[in-house]
């Protein structure tokens with residue numbers, strides 16, 4: 001078993017020097033996080049804990065104070081932010097969008113590529129003067145970057161005005177860390193290199209009609225370019241009854257769309273040793289809950305099995321959209337990325353999915369310029385994109401991440417070539433998106449209305465079941481409702497359309 005309590009966890013998972021910074025019973029230790037340590041995957045059980053995260057003496061500490069959290073990176077981070085917002089509000093803090101009136105500012109960071117890290121250091125530069133003008137401001141850095149020793153050292157040396165650094169496995173400790181920062185003089189650093197228990201019942205602040213639900217934490221895939229398995233720890237699935245209870249509760253509260261989250265949702269349940277329950281089983285159970293739309297992200301092609309395809313083909317609230325990251329169309333490159341599937345296997349899977357769900361929308365992630373990627377290998381990515389015909393894709397230039405195996409490979413593709421490949425790939429993807437959207441001209445689609453468009457307040461904005469963006473004219477009161485829109489002007493990024501008359505008439 002790996003630590004049933006936080007104290008145990010600290011002692012059992014961290015190697016290296018420990019210095020108590022305080023002799024209080026909630027002492028904070030400075031523990032340099034280690035990617036090497038994080039890579040060790042033991043057989044230890046992960047315990048599920050259901051206690052409250054807010055100590056009694058912290059329940060009013062935020063009264064009269066305001067907080068702001070800036071979130072970088074993926075949906076997992078967005079959702080972690082919701083948890084931190086929930087905790088801060090249970091401590092009495094109120095939200096603000098204005099840095100100048102914030103008493104606590106947290107940067108929830110992303111480590112996936114170098115430019116994500118650069119943005120955070122840029123933001124820290126801006127916050128320095130704010131901290132100088134308002135020394136009572138509490139500044140914290142959390143998220144994936146905090147799991148990297150080099151980042152923690154850089155902040156301690158060059159950005160010593162930061163008050164708290166805490167890792168992805170320490171989020172539930174936020175109230176205790178804030179208390180330490182208020183009462184202590186030194187920077188509070190708490191980063192566990194290895195994952196701890198699964199903490200249920202943490203408060204979450206959710207707004208609007210869409211909600212994220214974590215079904216698992218961590219990743220054991222260790223793709224050679226990726227830092228996530230180190231920063232997020234080993235795969236740990238939440239118990240099905242906890243996930244289902246959370247979704248039922250959201251359904252009762254009237255949420256219209258739920259996205260199940262995990263770094264590799266297809267590995268859900270593989271870590272249970274007492275029950276045989278997979279991601280397909282979970283989706284089949286979620287299907288029976290009265291929520292109009294259920295999505296999931298992100299899946300790994302390797303673990304995407306026939307049972308799951310069968311369940312998704314039942315549709316209902318399970319939407320026809322699958323994000324299926326391919327990364328490269330070349331079997332050789334996929335091997336060096338340690339993706340554990342070939343181009344052929346991926347295409348076979350896509351074929352199966354399309355046969356079972358003919359109107360499925362497929363999206364993907366692609367990396368160009370991976371070490372050693374030749375022109376021919378890049379052309380294989382282009383031909384795979386032509387064959388699959390993705391509706392859209394996230395595309396990236398490879399960015400070496402310290403501590404990952406690919407960072408030791410020779411990064412021999414010239415920068416200019418990487419950029420040209422990215423441009424060509426994006427042009428192809430855009431052309432396909434445009435063509436696919438064109439097929440929707442004249443069709444009527446179901447749209448969940450989000451509200452006024454960010455770019456044009458005269459227009460309402462919403463999403464189809466396949467997550468395509470739709471703009472149309474209509475009364476603001478439709479926000480949060482399902483309507484039908486006839487597509488009149490499909491474009492690459494947005495489908496413009498007209499509200500069908502019956503839906504317009506429903507609004508009084």
Ligand code: 5AD
Pocket residue numbers: 112113225226227325327365366367396397398399400401
């Ligand atoms: N460089 C570039 N892109 C990366 N991704 C993950 N790690 C890297 C990296 N080192 C991309 C992958 C992944 C997405 C979330 O980010 O495509 O699917």
Ligand code: SF4
Pocket residue numbers: 219220221222223226227228229263264300
């Ligand atoms: Fe990273 Fe691969 Fe895990 Fe996705 S599956 S988080 S790309 S290691």
